[in-house]
Amino acid sequence: MSMFCFQCEETDNGKGCTVNGVCGKKSDTANLQDDLTSDLIALAVTFKGKNTPQTDKLLIEGLFITVTNVNFDNNFIENFRNKIKKIGILDINRVDMDTLWTSNEDIRSLKSLILFGLRGVAAYAHHASILGKKSEEVNTFFYKGLSAISENLSSEELLSLVMETGSINLKCMELLDSANISTYGSPSPQLVNCNIEPGPFIVVTGHDLHDLKLLLDQTEGKGINIYTHSEMLPAHGYPELRKYGHLKGNFGSAWHAQQKEFIDIPAPILFTTNCIMPVLKNYSDRIFTTSVVAYPNMCHIDDNKDFSIIIEKALELGGYKELHEMLGINGGGTTMTTGFAHGAILSVADAIIEAVKQGDIKHFFLVGGCDGRKNERNYYTEFVKQSPQDTIILTLGCAKYRFNDLNIGTIGDFPRIMDMGQCNDAYSAIKVAVALSESFECTVNELPLTLVLSWYEQKAVCVLLTLLSLGIKNILVGPSLPSFISPNILNVLVEKFNLTPISIPQDDLKKILG
Numbered sequence: 001m002s003m004f005c006f007q008c009e010e011t012d013n014g015k016g017c018t019v020n021g022v023c024g025k026k027s028d029t030a031n032l033q034d035d036l037t038s039d040l041i042a043l044a045v046t047f048k049g050k051n052t053p054q055t056d057k058l059l060i061e062g063l064f065i066t067v068t069n070v071n072f073d074n075n076f077i078e079n080f081r082n083k084i085k086k087i088g089i090l091d092i093n094r095v096d097m098d099t100l101w102t103s104n105e106d107i108r109s110l111k112s113l114i115l116f117g118l119r120g121v122a123a124y125a126h127h128a129s130i131l132g133k134k135s136e137e138v139n140t141f142f143y144k145g146l147s148a149i150s151e152n153l154s155s156e157e158l159l160s161l162v163m164e165t166g167s168i169n170l171k172c173m174e175l176l177d178s179a180n181i182s183t184y185g186s187p188s189p190q191l192v193n194c195n196i197e198p199g200p201f202i203v204v205t206g207h208d209l210h211d212l213k214l215l216l217d218q219t220e221g222k223g224i225n226i227y228t229h230s231e232m233l234p235a236h237g238y239p240e241l242r243k244y245g246h247l248k249g250n251f252g253s254a255w256h257a258q259q260k261e262f263i264d265i266p267a268p269i270l271f272t273t274n275c276i277m278p279v280l281k282n283y284s285d286r287i288f289t290t291s292v293v294a295y296p297n298m299c300h301i302d303d304n305k306d307f308s309i310i311i312e313k314a315l316e317l318g319g320y321k322e323l324h325e326m327l328g329i330n331g332g333g334t335t336m337t338t339g340f341a342h343g344a345i346l347s348v349a350d351a352i353i354e355a356v357k358q359g360d361i362k363h364f365f366l367v368g369g370c371d372g373r374k375n376e377r378n379y380y381t382e383f384v385k386q387s388p389q390d391t392i393i394l395t396l397g398c399a400k401y402r403f404n405d406l407n408i409g410t411i412g413d414f415p416r417i418m419d420m421g422q423c424n425d426a427y428s429a430i431k432v433a434v435a436l437s438e439s440f441e442c443t444v445n446e447l448p449l450t451l452v453l454s455w456y457e458q459k460a461v462c463v464l465l466t467l468l469s470l471g472i473k474n475i476l477v478g479p480s481l482p483s484f485i486s487p488n489i490l491n492v493l494v495e496k497f498n499l500t501p502i503s504i505p506q507d508d509l510k511k512i513l514g
């Protein structure tokens with residue numbers, strides 16, 4: 001076995017990548033990422049209770065680097081490891097990752113849930129910290145959670161830490177939500193165009209709204225249009241971002257279509273976070289990365305965020321000569337909506353409650369999470385298509401690209417599909433669910449609401465842990481269950497939370513709606 005990684009939904013054979021990653025990660029990179037993880041655990045043990053802003057930053061960035069489809073660059077990872085070495089970690093605190101991957105399957109399962117969950121939390125903590133928001137409680141937990149991976153703990157102790165990872169992620173998503181709103185204003189619903197206008201343009205992908213804002217500033221008045229891609233779509237909802245007239249629309253769909261959608265693109269693409277796929281030769285001169293994202297031989301913009309090289313590239317390539325129509329991916333239209341965050345939805349809470357009381361809205365589905373390549377993910381398209389006319393689909397994360405170009409109608413003034421934002425905006429969904437449960441004087445589990453989740457990478461893991469830590473039951477998960485959850489641990493989750501794998505849309509809809 002030259003590597004071992006089973007952290008994402010597309011892991012080889014549903015078990016683990018052992019030769020090369022299905023994501024394109026080579027074994028040397030996977031092993032380096034394991035070494036980095038081992039460094040981070042040692043860092044956590046060494047500095048637990050003695051953390052500094054510098055060690056916090058290293059832990060958060062280091063964890064983010066190891067999220068799926070973030071960093072494929074061995075030099076970048078080696079340089080990062082050197083930074084950790086410089087501050088001095090005790091080798092005695094190192095964990096041999098092979099020992100973890102081959103340990104008792106229940107312990108390995110629980111420790112994986114903590115580690116992968118923390119990788120997701122780190123991504124959100126990173127975004128919040130860029131906007132100046134930090135939480136000592138969240139930061140301190142990285143030390144506690146990572147240290148636990150090196151300790152000899154019982155299943156019960158580890159399970160309790162798994163749930164704590166979920167609770168901490170709620171705090172972290174709340175922190176990011178307040179960072180985003182205080183910086184860019186409260187999102188409101190917007191119709192986003194998916195056709196590309198003639199002339200130079202730049203595509204921005206990933207989750208980092210701050211990088212987008214800096215690029216908008218640097219391109220203003222230069223005759224370059226900016227298009228969001230994948231998880232950047234919700235940017236259009238924020239007043240302080242959409243005020244830029246050259247933020248024109250959205251290019252393409254979810255991350256996994258990039259190798260098709262970027263072919264022959266007459267524009268550069270900036271990757272601000274996951275998810276970068278192996279770069280094809282056809283467009284390799286147009287890929288730029290920043291922050292923790294890196295790919296061998298691609299141009300990386302460092303922390304000074306001088307985007308002039310991308311701007312020059314956009315002007316040189318010149319964009320499309322005529323209006324470029326991007327056909328609806330799911331056979332739908334060429335517009336999408338976004339911006340239905342908690343502020344927007346709760347501002348019309350009375351009307352929603354009335355519509356539920358009148359029987360106009362019978363059920364809410366939260367269909368969201370990550371998208372991926374597998375054909376089985378058509379389940380989510382079909383689920384939405386087959387959902388009855390008196391139901392509302394709330395969505396978030398890049399999973400929405402399975403259906404967000406569809407016109408499935410309205411209920412009164414409400415569109416039947418409401419995009420609440422990025423995956424971290426699961427916080428919005430939780431806030432809305434809690435507010436509705438208070439209005440209806442019931443628990444969240446008693447609401448006419450079902451969560452139908454689609455997972456791929458580690459941010460989906462921490463979001464799922466948050467939902468479980470809140471005691472939310474009857475969640476449907478697909479397209480497959482994580483291979484790092486052992487049968488015994490799965491039993492615990494099924495017994496406690498009735499966590500259920502998706503089956504086929506008609507059966508699941510029937511089961512939910514009766």
Ligand code: SF4
Pocket residue numbers: 005006007008009010011012016017020021022023024025030068069
């Ligand atoms: Fe395999 Fe996923 Fe790990 Fe990539 S991230 S090596 S596809 S399990």
Ligand code: SF3
Pocket residue numbers: 207230231255274275369370371397398399422423424456457459460
């Ligand atoms: Fe998508 Fe990567 Fe997870 Fe933020 S962009 S949801 S997969």
